[in-house]
Amino acid sequence: MNRVIDNHGRPISYLRLAVTDRCNLRCFYCMPEEGIKYVPKPHLLTWEEMERTIRILVNMGVDKVRLTGGEPFVRRGIMDFLEELNKIDGLRQINITTNGVLTAPLIPEFQRLGIKSVNLSLDTLDRQRFFDITRRDEFQNVWQTFEALQEYNIPTKLNSVVMSGKNTDDIIPMAELTRTHNVSVRFIEEMPFNGDGAHEYQEFWNYRKILEELKKTYPGIYKLPDPPASTSYNYQIPGHKGTIGIIAAFSRTFCGTCNRLRITPQGQFKTCLYDDGVFNIKDLLRQGLDDASVTERIYEALQHRAKDGFEAEAQRTVGLVSESMSTIGG
Known part of the structure; x- marks a missing residue:
């Protein structure tokens, strides 16, 4: 399959699709305590529009899709959507990012559907700190999801945002999970996507x-080879079953091999996490454009792609980055 190449010679093979901006947690680094103003349902991409978009992108060489949110499992119909995605020829990987609150009972279905991997957001193993960070007492449900993923042998990455004054004491306990579990624990630099719920950094x-x-x-601890287009620097602790990843999400050191596109719940097509959207694919679909015309718009956008996150941020038309990560898909 031929893949579309952007203007910097990077092949595009991966879509991160946020299926909703709604979330059942209120993590302080993602949104203000009072939440965000959610997009009215008619302004969201429908499941049918999302499926059509994915089919168009698969024909352009995308073979991996990650469903994100918000929290994807708060949107009704997602399991039926996964069934439909599983039927798309050429779509090699369907992956999911979830906070795990609602997910544990669905894990057997993940195995049946052939979900390739799950990224589980978990910033601490301490129940009180979990509440302090997420503003919800849901740690036990999240842990049950982790245990179910292990039971059904679904490849799992634990995503932990490292926050000064909040959970730096959890770095070693999280890393210890790799001693006995075949899991990748990934520590992520905190980013400024918190919906204007500003807070001061004690230390970055x-x-x-x-x-x-x-x-x-x-x-x-020693360095492992990083897979192509990896967002993480990967490491192994001697004697441990699992691995460690460190994601320089704010430092943006991995842009040179970026193979990803993003689509927000309301259809904003993003060629970089840090841009503010290059066009709205929902509008194109609802205007009646055929697949060939939509393909041409996507191709055109990729020929004007920023070389990295710093250039994308500098080119924003709506000012500094401040939107909630819940609205752009993690």
Whole structure:
């Protein structure tokens, strides 16, 4: 299959699709405590529009889709949508990012549908800290999801945002999970996508500082080869079953191999996490454009793609980054 190539020579093979902006947690680094103003349902992409968009992109060489949110499992109909995606020829991987609150009972269905991997958001193993970060007492449900993923042998990555003054004491306990579990624990630099729920940084934990903290306890930790287009620097602790990843999401060191596109719940087509959308694919579909015309718009956008997140942020038309990560899909 031929893949479309952007203007910097990067092949595009991966779509991150946010199916909803709604979430049943209120993580302070993602949105203000009072939440955000949700998009009215008629302004969201329908399941049918999302399926059509994915089919168009698969014909352009995309073979991996990750469903995100918000929290994808708060939107009704998502399991039927997964059934339909599973029928698309050429779609090699369907992956899911979830906070795990509602997900545990669905894990057997994930296995039947052939879901390739699940990213589970989990910033702490301490129930009180979980409440302090998410403003909801849901740790036990999330942990049950983790246990179910392990039971059904679904490849799992635990995503932990490292936040000064909040959960840096959890870095080593999270890393310890890799001792006995075949899981990738990924530590992520905090980003500014919190819907104007501004807070002060006591100290910014970049990827270098996170690695230094790990080396204090695990001096033998060693670098693994990073897969093509990887967003994480990957490591192994000797004797541990699982692996460690560190994602420089704010430092933006991985842009040179970026193979990803993003579509927000309301249809904003983003060629970079840090841009403010290059066009609205929902509007194109509802205007009656055929697949060939939509394909041409996507191709055109990719020929004007920013070389990295810093350039994309500088080109924004609506000012500094401040939207909630819940509205753009993690």
